[in-house]
Amino acid sequence: MKRKIPLIITFVVGVVLIFAEFIPHKPFGLISGELEKWYLIIAGFAIILGQLNLFKVNLFKIRYKQKNWQYFILTLVSFSIMVLCGIFWGTQNNPGVFGNGVAIVTAMGDKPFDYLFLNVYQHLSATMFSLLAFFIASAAYRAFIARTTESNLLLAAAILVMLGNTSMGSILTGWLPESLKFLHLPRISEFIMKYPNTAGQRAIMIGAGLGIIGSSLRIILGIERSYLGGK
Amino acid sequence: MTHFFSVLGIWLGALFTFAIFSFLYKDNPFYKIAEQIFVGLSAGYWFVYTIFFILMPNLFNPLLQDFAVNWIKLIPAVLGILMLLRLIPSIDWVSRFPIALVIGTTSGIFFLRYLKSDVINQLTATIMNPFQGADWVTVVGQILLIIGTLTGVIYFYFSKKHEGAFGVTAKIGIYFLMVSFGAAFGYTAMARISLLIGRLQFLLGDWLGIINP
Numbered sequence: 001m002k003r004k005i006p007l008i009i010t011f012v013v014g015v016v017l018i019f020a021e022f023i024p025h026k027p028f029g030l031i032s033g034e035l036e037k038w039y040l041i042i043a044g045f046a047i048i049l050g051q052l053n054l055f056k057v058n059l060f061k062i063r064y065k066q067k068n069w070q071y072f073i074l075t076l077v078s079f080s081i082m083v084l085c086g087i088f089w090g091t092q093n094n095p096g097v098f099g100n101g102v103a104i105v106t107a108m109g110d111k112p113f114d115y116l117f118l119n120v121y122q123h124l125s126a127t128m129f130s131l132l133a134f135f136i137a138s139a140a141y142r143a144f145i146a147r148t149t150e151s152n153l154l155l156a157a158a159i160l161v162m163l164g165n166t167s168m169g170s171i172l173t174g175w176l177p178e179s180l181k182f183l184h185l186p187r188i189s190e191f192i193m194k195y196p197n198t199a200g201q202r203a204i205m206i207g208a209g210l211g212i213i214g215s216s217l218r219i220i221l222g223i224e225r226s227y228l229g230g231k
Numbered sequence: 232m233t234h235f236f237s238v239l240g241i242w243l244g245a246l247f248t249f250a251i252f253s254f255l256y257k258d259n260p261f262y263k264i265a266e267q268i269f270v271g272l273s274a275g276y277w278f279v280y281t282i283f284f285i286l287m288p289n290l291f292n293p294l295l296q297d298f299a300v301n302w303i304k305l306i307p308a309v310l311g312i313l314m315l316l317r318l319i320p321s322i323d324w325v326s327r328f329p330i331a332l333v334i335g336t337t338s339g340i341f342f343l344r345y346l347k348s349d350v351i352n353q354l355t356a357t358i359m360n361p362f363q364g365a366d367w368v369t370v371v372g373q374i375l376l377i378i379g380t381l382t383g384v385i386y387f388y389f390s391k392k393h394e395g396a397f398g399v400t401a402k403i404g405i406y407f408l409m410v411s412f413g414a415a416f417g418y419t420a421m422a423r424i425s426l427l428i429g430r431l432q433f434l435l436g437d438w439l440g441i442i443n444p
Contacts, residue, residue, distance in 0.1 A: 002324045006331035013332055017339025032339075037289060038307035039336040042329045044285035045311030051278040052318060054270075071263045075271040082275025086283070094283045109233045113279060119240030120247060121276060123433070124269040127251040130426035134255060136419065150409045157413025162421055182368050192414055195372035196379055200411025202353045203383020203404065209349025216338040216345075227334050228327055 007222045014220035055079060082121075085112035157192055164189020245438040248430055357381075379407035 013035060020032035058072040089104060089111045090096030101111055108115050140158070143151060163169040169185035176183055182191075218224035250265035290308055293301040310329035317326035357380045361373035385397070386404030393401045435442045 002327065006327040009328060009331040010335035010338070013335030014339040014342070017336060018342055021343050034303070035332075035336055036340070037304075038310070039333060039340075040285060041290050041304070041307040042311050042314060042333050044281050044289070045314045045329070046333065047277060047281045047285075049315055049317060051274045052315070054274050056318060068263065071267045074264060074267040075274075078268045078271030079275045079278075080271075082272050083278050086275070086279030091279065091283055094287075107232045108236045115236065115240065116272065117276060119243050120268070121272045123244035124247050124251065124265060124272070126426055127248045127430055128266075128269060130423060130430045131251060131254060133420070133423035133427045136416075136423055140416070140420070150405060153406055153409040154413040154416065157410040158417040158420070161414045161417030165417075165421060191368065191372060192410065195375045196407055196410040197414040199376045199379025200383055200408045202357060202376075202380045203387065203408065204411070205349045206353050206380070206384050207387035209345040209353070212341050212345045213350070216342040219334055219338045220342070227330060229324075 003225070003228055006228055007225070011220055011222060014216070018220075051079070082113065082116055085116060089113060157196075160185065161189050161192055164192075241437055245434060248434060252430075353380075375407075378403070383407050 016028070017032050017035060020028040055076065058075050060066075061072045062069050062076070086096065088096050088098050089101035090099075091113050092111065105111055110118065143154065145151075163172065164185045164187075169189065173183060173185045181187065215224065219227070247265050247268070250261040253259055254262040290304055290311075294304055294308075310332060313325050314329040315326075317323045357377055359373065359377075361377055362370055364370040364373060382400050382404035384404070386393075386401040386408065388401075391397060432442070
């Protein structure tokens with residue numbers, strides 16, 4: 001029962017959704033529409049499960065005093081503060097348990113949840129990703145150092161696209177006569193993006209698409225069962 | 232009071248920016264503190280977002296506003312609660328039922344969506360007359376587009392050993408993929424650098440007031 005019923009649910013739901021696409025009559029359209037709404041609700045609970053699991057894992061790390069356990073207290077505190085601010089005073093357009101918190105908004109300029117988002121989360125997020133600008137440079141050096149045709153193509157495409165999208169590209173090739181305009185760096189960059197890049201992306205999309213179709217069929221037919229766990 | 236919180240917000244932003252950038256020297260307590268706060272706030276943000284923007288409009292509001300019509304939403308609500316039971320190891324198997332529904336729905340939707348958008352539509356766009364172009368650059372580009380797509384797809388065919396004529400075709404496919412990765416790399420590098428410029432503008436403009444942001 002622990003494994004068979006989930007397999008039956010997966011099969012029935014998957015088959016109904018595929019059939020509904022080809023049978024535009026009741027009840028298939030209604031069932032597939034309702035199933036998609038259910039999916040959204042359960043996926044919402046899955047996100048909450050993820051957050052609660054993060055809380056649980058960090059709590060265990062603190063309880064058993066694992067390496068650097070002191071820092072995980074901050075994770076729990078910042079998580080709790082963000083959640084409580086959101087639940088008590090709501091978000092920009094949504095009232096919380098205490099309503100819209102007019103007094104606190106007058107004092108802070110924003111709701112506490114939005115204040116934390118704008119003044120802490122957004123800065124942390126932008127800085128964390130901007131940090132990658134430094135690491136991407138060292139990664140590029142390591143990637144391009146391999147003197148093969150493939151790595152040279154990668155390097156040439158990256159440099160041409162970057163130069164073509166900056167004012168430097170226009171300055172470097174701006175002097176070219178009208179008959180050689182196709183060698184203008186912004187045009188070369190546009191050409192790479194429009195044709196060879198699209199070709200590569202299309203090949204990846206078709207390959208990945210076929211892979212996803214195959215995996216979906218394996219799951220619906222019950223051949224792929226790893227999502228049920230080992231027990 | 233508003234001014235105080237406004238200034239405090241800028242200082243918090245600046246301090247956390249420096250804490251993250253300190254990682255460029257080496258891993259240190261300031262970075263670790265900022266990193267864990269980022270993880271916690273991020274998780275908290277998505278928790279609140281899920282409640283206000285997914286569960287309230289799709290579940291709680293319909294149930295509270297018109298229960299007689301929307302009672303059927305109790306089924307996904309119960310399945311959602313069963314999903315949360317995964318946190319209790321002794322009865323975590325119960326969560327397989329909602330997972331099965333999510334996996335089944337995802338498989339059904341993805342099967343059709345990817346068949347249409349990633350396979351049929353992409354093939355339709357590729358099968359064209361390459362010589363229909365305004366100038367020779369477009370014609371060359373379209374020929375490259377067709378060759379690149381076909382050879383790229385051949386590269387992803389692993390059921391046959393890549394040797395002989397098949398291997399050469401697959402090799403040409405790799406070249407197109409490399410150009411594609413290079414272009415993607417160029418764009419990613421530019422996006423990161425523009426974020427870095429944004430951070431410097433914040434520090435020198437909003438925080439120190441040296442430049443006009």
